[in-house]
Amino acid sequence: xxxxxxxxxxxxxxxxxxxxxxxxxxxxxxxxxxxxxxxxxxxxxxxxxxxxxxxxxxxxxxxxxxxxxxxxxxxxxxxxxxxxxxxxxxxxxxxxxxxxxxxxxxxxxxxxxxxxxxxxxxxxxxxxxxxxxxxxxxxxxxxxxxxxxxxxxxxxxxxxxxxxxxxxxxxxxxxxxxxxxxxxxxxxxxxxxxxxxxxxxxxxxxxxxxxxxxxxxxxxxxxxxxxxxxxxxxxxxxxxxxxxxxxxxxxxxxxxxxxxxxxxxxxxxxxxxxxxxxxxxxxxxxxxxxxxxxxxxxxxxxxxx
Amino acid sequence: xxxxxxxxxxxxxxxxxxxxxxxxxxxxxxxxxxxxxxxxxxxxxxxxxxxxxxxxxxxxxxxxxxxxxxxxxxxxxxxxxxxxxxxxxxxxxxxxxxxxxxxxxxxxxxxxxxxxxxxxxxxxxxxxxxxxxxxxxxxxxxxxxxxxxxxxxxxxxxxxxxxxxxxxxxxxxxxxxxxxxxxxxxxxxxxxxxxxxxxxxxxxxxxxxxxxxxxxxxxxxxxxxxxxxxxxxxxxxxxxxxxxxxxxxxxxxxxxxxxxxxxxxxxxxxxxxxxxxxxxxxxxxxxxx
Numbered sequence: 161x162x163x164x165x166x167x168x169x170x171x172x173x174x175x176x177x178x179x180x181x182x183x184x185x186x187x188x189x190x191x192x193x194x195x196x197x198x199x200x201x202x203x204x205x206x207x208x209x210x211x212x213x214x215x216x217x218x219x220x221x222x223x224x225x226x227x228x229x230x231x232x233x234x235x236x237x238x239x240x241x242x243x244x245x246x247x248x249x250x251x252x253x254x255x256x257x258x259x260x261x262x263x264x265x266x267x268x269x270x271x272x273x274x275x276x277x278x279x280x281x282x283x284x285x286x287x288x289x290x291x292x293x294x295x296x297x298x299x300x301x302x303x304x305x306x307x308x309x310x311x312x313x314x315x316x317x318x319x320x321x322x323x324x325x326x327x328x329x330x331x332x333x334x335x336x337x338x339x340x341x342x343x344x345x346x347x348x349x350x351x352x353x354x355x356x357x358x359x360x361x362x363x364x365x366x367x368x369x370x371x372x373x374x375x376x377x378x379x380x381x382x383x384x385x386x387x388x389x390x391x392x393x394x395x396x397x398x399x400x401x402x403x404x405x406x407x408x409x410x411x412x413x414x415x416x417x418x419x420x421x422x423x424x425x426x427x428x429x430x431x432x433x434x435x436x437x438x439x440x441x442x443x444x445x446x447x448x449x450x451x452x453x454x455x456x457x458x459x460x461x462x463x464x465x
Numbered sequence: 466x467x468x469x470x471x472x473x474x475x476x477x478x479x480x481x482x483x484x485x486x487x488x489x490x491x492x493x494x495x496x497x498x499x500x501x502x503x504x505x506x507x508x509x510x511x512x513x514x515x516x517x518x519x520x521x522x523x524x525x526x527x528x529x530x531x532x533x534x535x536x537x538x539x540x541x542x543x544x545x546x547x548x549x550x551x552x553x554x555x556x557x558x559x560x561x562x563x564x565x566x567x568x569x570x571x572x573x574x575x576x577x578x579x580x581x582x583x584x585x586x587x588x589x590x591x592x593x594x595x596x597x598x599x600x601x602x603x604x605x606x607x608x609x610x611x612x613x614x615x616x617x618x619x620x621x622x623x624x625x626x627x628x629x630x631x632x633x634x635x636x637x638x639x640x641x642x643x644x645x646x647x648x649x650x651x652x653x654x655x656x657x658x659x660x661x662x663x664x665x666x667x668x669x670x671x672x673x674x675x676x677x678x679x680x681x682x683x684x685x686x687x688x689x690x691x692x693x694x695x696x697x698x699x700x701x702x703x704x705x706x707x708x709x710x711x712x713x714x715x716x717x718x719x720x721x722x723x724x725x726x727x728x729x730x731x732x733x734x735x736x737x738x739x740x741x742x743x744x745x746x747x748x749x750x751x752x753x754x
Contacts, residue, residue, distance in 0.1 A: 186556075192559070239740060239744060242743060243743045245555065246497070247743055250694070250697050250739065250743075251740055253690060253736075254694070254736035254739045254743075255740065257690070257733055257736040261732070261733030262733075374690065378563050381556075381560070382560055382563060385557075385560045389556065415571070417567055417571035418568050418571045418572050420567060420568075420571075421569075422568050424560055424563060424564025424567070425561050425565055425568065427560075427564075428546075428550065428553075428557050428560050429549055429561065432550065432553045432554075
């Protein structure tokens with residue numbers, strides 16, 4: 161694999177974890193966030209500061225990034241207790257701008273020049289800059305995040321998230337504290353994004369405030385909605401397609417973003433549940449394909465729906 | 466007296482905020498959609514205004530053409546996209562809106578449209594007088610911005626209070642289904658709503674273009690989220706709220722920058738205000754539960 165393809169694969173992996181982590185907050189708990197890039201940034205900056213200013217090794221940076229971002233997510237999730245729905249969407253957007261402004265205007269974080277010379281991870285005397293080992297590291301993290309998502313969906317916490325998404329008042333009526341589980345969702349989602357930030361910082365070797373702006377949050381949200389929000393497969397496919405799309409669409413050069421935007425609009429018009437979300441055309445046909453023997457039952461199911 | 470000068474500068478800034486946010490809050494009031502593509506309408510308005518002014522050389526005609534073009538674009542966005550998403554989860558129109566915004570901004574940067582440059586829109590002041598007093602002065606350009614804003618607000622006020630369509634809009638904003646049930650032609654009301662709101666955004670685009678003497682493809686980026694702060698502060702869907710919030714935000718921004726300088730950039734200040742506001746008054750200044 162060439163170095164270029166390798167970097168694309170690493171980036172796609174990082175964005176898959178970002179999409180999966182946002183999916184816990186938005187897909188499971190139903191809290192739409194336009195500020196996920198802020199958590200990505202907090203993770204990256206925590207790692208970068210520890211590595212550059214205090215010379216800590218990768219392992220410490222990575223765990224600290226997860227911890228600090230998880231805490232930040234818990235604190236920044238507090239507005240969600242007061243506001244709901246669209247107000248929350250806008251509050252998360254505000255959080256994103258404030259966090260980026262802090263990175264940009266506080267000298268400790270390197271200001272607009274960012275932090276550079278972040279060392280590559282080192283294990284047992286070997287550096288992991290680029291190449292297959294880093295790819296494995298990133299995709300290993302993808303597996304971890306996927307397992308966490310899967311585990312949550314199977315537990316009582318996952319069920320509580322589900323109830324909050326459907327109806328907060330009804331959830332409260334049956335004894336599910338929406339405040340507590342919303343904060344959990346923010347914390348877990350942020351912590352996982354923090355890990356992605358750390359991997360990003362150590363891969364690139366530098367962090368700049370402009371990487372973690374509002375537009376990036378939009379891109380991450382688009383990925384999960386594009387793929388199929390709330391499922392375990394949708395965000396992965398969405399992140400792979402949308403992150404790789406600008407690279408794949410290089411042949412149309414100038415029109416990449418026109419096509420990207422049009423793709424989002426068309427998707428929402430014709431498949432609003434996402435490419436392989438629950439009940440989407442592609443997913444119906446894919447599952448039907450694997451359920452050949454029971455194909456005769458298909459028409460009945462359609463009627464039942 | 467610098468305070469009065471700051472105040473008058475803030476009012477000019479507030480005018481453009483009002484025109485931009487008014488359409489957004491109108492759309493939100495009826496459809497509950499976060500209409501991010503509204504900023505693309507604003508940019509297209511500015512662009513059409515620029516073209517019309519270069520061809521015709523008349524500011525008022527250019528403003529009118531820009532508003533009509535922006536209004537038509539708004540209606541097309543509604544009929545072509547949002548119309549099919551009204552009963553879908555809120556993320557669906559939100560993502561579609563983001564898609565529209567990305568698409569239009571990218572298209573506008575192409576050479577056959579605006580290209581990736583800043584273009585001048587050299588309207589001197591369209592015959593507006595200069596106001597100079599002992600304490601503050603208002604340039605002709607500032608006068609133009611203020612005059613157009615006041616004029617448009619009066620027109621909107623009259624349409625909303627004196628016409629059937631305005632009454633229908635109010636009913637639909639209160640309860641869309643119920644309004645439909647008692648015979649309000651929702652399609653017409655919503656289309657009119659989009660036309661009016663988008664035309665205001667188009668006017669805002671032209672005025673900002675004239676005021677800064679520059680029109681460019683990405684000029685909508687900043688207002689796209691600034692306008693959201695305003696409609697939240699004002700209480701989503703409240704028209705008087707937009708006016709109050711725009712003035713408040715412009716004053717706070719101007720005075721903070723004038724007195725403490727740049728501790729944080731303007732937008733971050735605005736968002737801090739927004740977050741604090743949401744914590745203490747979650748429904749906005751003039752919003753209702």
